[in-house]
Amino acid sequence: xxxxxxxxxxxxxxxxxxxxxxxxxxxxxxxxxxxxxxxxxxxxxxxxxxxxxxxxxxxxxxxxxxxxxxxxxxxxxxxxxxxxxxxxxxxxxxxxxxxxxxxxxxxxxxxxxxxxxxxxxxxxxxxxxxxxxxxxxxxxxxxxxxxxxxxxxxxxxxxxxxxxxxxxxxxxxxxxxxxxxxxxxxxxxxxxxxxxxxxxxxxxxxxxxxxxxxxxxxxxxxxxxxxxxxxxxxxxxxxxxxxxxxx
Ligand SMILES: [Zn+2]
Numbered sequence: 001x002x003x004x005x006x007x008x009x010x011x012x013x014x015x016x017x018x019x020x021x022x023x024x025x026x027x028x029x030x031x032x033x034x035x036x037x038x039x040x041x042x043x044x045x046x047x048x049x050x051x052x053x054x055x056x057x058x059x060x061x062x063x064x065x066x067x068x069x070x071x072x073x074x075x076x077x078x079x080x081x082x083x084x085x086x087x088x089x090x091x092x093x094x095x096x097x098x099x100x101x102x103x104x105x106x107x108x109x110x111x112x113x114x115x116x117x118x119x120x121x122x123x124x125x126x127x128x129x130x131x132x133x134x135x136x137x138x139x140x141x142x143x144x145x146x147x148x149x150x151x152x153x154x155x156x157x158x159x160x161x162x163x164x165x166x167x168x169x170x171x172x173x174x175x176x177x178x179x180x181x182x183x184x185x186x187x188x189x190x191x192x193x194x195x196x197x198x199x200x201x202x203x204x205x206x207x208x209x210x211x212x213x214x215x216x217x218x219x220x221x222x223x224x225x226x227x228x229x230x231x232x233x234x235x236x237x238x239x240x241x242x243x244x245x246x247x
Contacts, residue, residue, distance in 0.1 A: 037111070037136055038170035038206070039069065043129035045153035047229070052165050053157075054130070057104040057113055065112035066103045069131050077101050082117060094121035108164055109135045134170035137205035144201035146231040147193070149179055156189070158204055159231060168192075171206035180227030190218040197241045201234045216244035 042050060062078035070078065080091040083098035091100035097119050104113040114131040138144065138160060147168070148157035156168035156177045168177060177192075178185025191209040194217055217240055220226055225245070236246035 036172060037133035038172050038174050038176070040132050040134055040155075040167065040170075041129060042132070042153060042155065044127065045155075047150050047152035047155070049148060049150045049155065049157050049165060050153045053106075053167075056107060058107050060103055060105045062103045063112070065133075066114055069112055069133065070101065070114055074101070078103055078114070083119070091117075096123060097121040106132070108139070109166065111135060132167075134167045134206070136171055137169050138166060144196055144204050144234055146233045147196070147237060148231050149226065149229060151179075151227065151229045161201070169204055169206040173208070174206065179221055180224055182222045186221045187213065187218065190214060190221045193217050193221070193237055194241060196234070197238050214241055217241055220244055220246070 062075075066078055067075045077091060077099075078101050080100055081089045082100040082102065083089055083092040083096055086092070087095060089098075089100065091098055093099065098117050099119075100117045102115045102117065104115060105111070106113060111133050116129045116131065117126075118128070119126040138158065142160045142162065142164070144158050145161045145163075146159040148159060148165075150157055158166045158168055160166065170177065174188060176185050177189040179189065180186075188208075190213055191211070192204070194211065194214045195203050195209055220240055225247075232240075232246050240246040
């Protein structure tokens with residue numbers, strides 16, 4: 001099912017805007033600060049799901065989506081080479097340290113990924129963190145086969161019926177999903193689980209649900225039993241909605 005926003009954002013095209021006429025801008029017509037996709041930062045994790053996702057990313061030149069993700073002040077750094085390619089790069093520090101940004105695209109969702117390299121001089125510490133956006137829905141025609149709780153990376157994923165891994169759809173108004181505690185993140189996840197089950201795995205779109213909360217689902221999502229890495233097949237999510245546990 002396609003993502004639907006609340007209608008407070010409108011794509012605007014203004015030929016009268018001079019040299020900027022070619023820019024597709026998004027303007028808010030209400031008090032809401034809503035944008036579209038949720039911004040995510042993935043760091044310090046070696047989870048198998050992060051590794052699987054990183055493995056499919058394709059290196060590309062920086063584009064407008066990468067610029068949007070890092071913001072205008074860091075945007076010029078997207079074009080600075082890694083110290084490994086150019087020891088004279090503006091991102092190089094002390095000969096072999098580095099703070100470069102490298103740009104990738106997820107070939108499945110076409111969403112941008114910016115890999116931020118942090119290497120101290122001498123290489124004692126070398127880390128990467130990845131800035132990206134969550135998708136707003138699964139690709140048209142795809143269906144959830146399992147929900148993945150990835151506690152190592154503090155992320156949630158969807159395994160589709162075709163076997164593809166997606167970050168759990170989330171929009172910019174969300175504060176992130178959660179398990180194992182009571183709060184907005186667990187409420188949002190419980191609502192989404194209910195919607196996934198009701199739609200037979202077809203509706204995994206971001207956005208708030210106005211349906212009443214399924215207390216059985218919420219009780220399990222907020223419990224310690226939910227707070228561990230696991231893949232929960234759709235049939236087990238259905239079981240969860242009926243009985244209050246996926247097991
Ligand atoms: Zn680098």
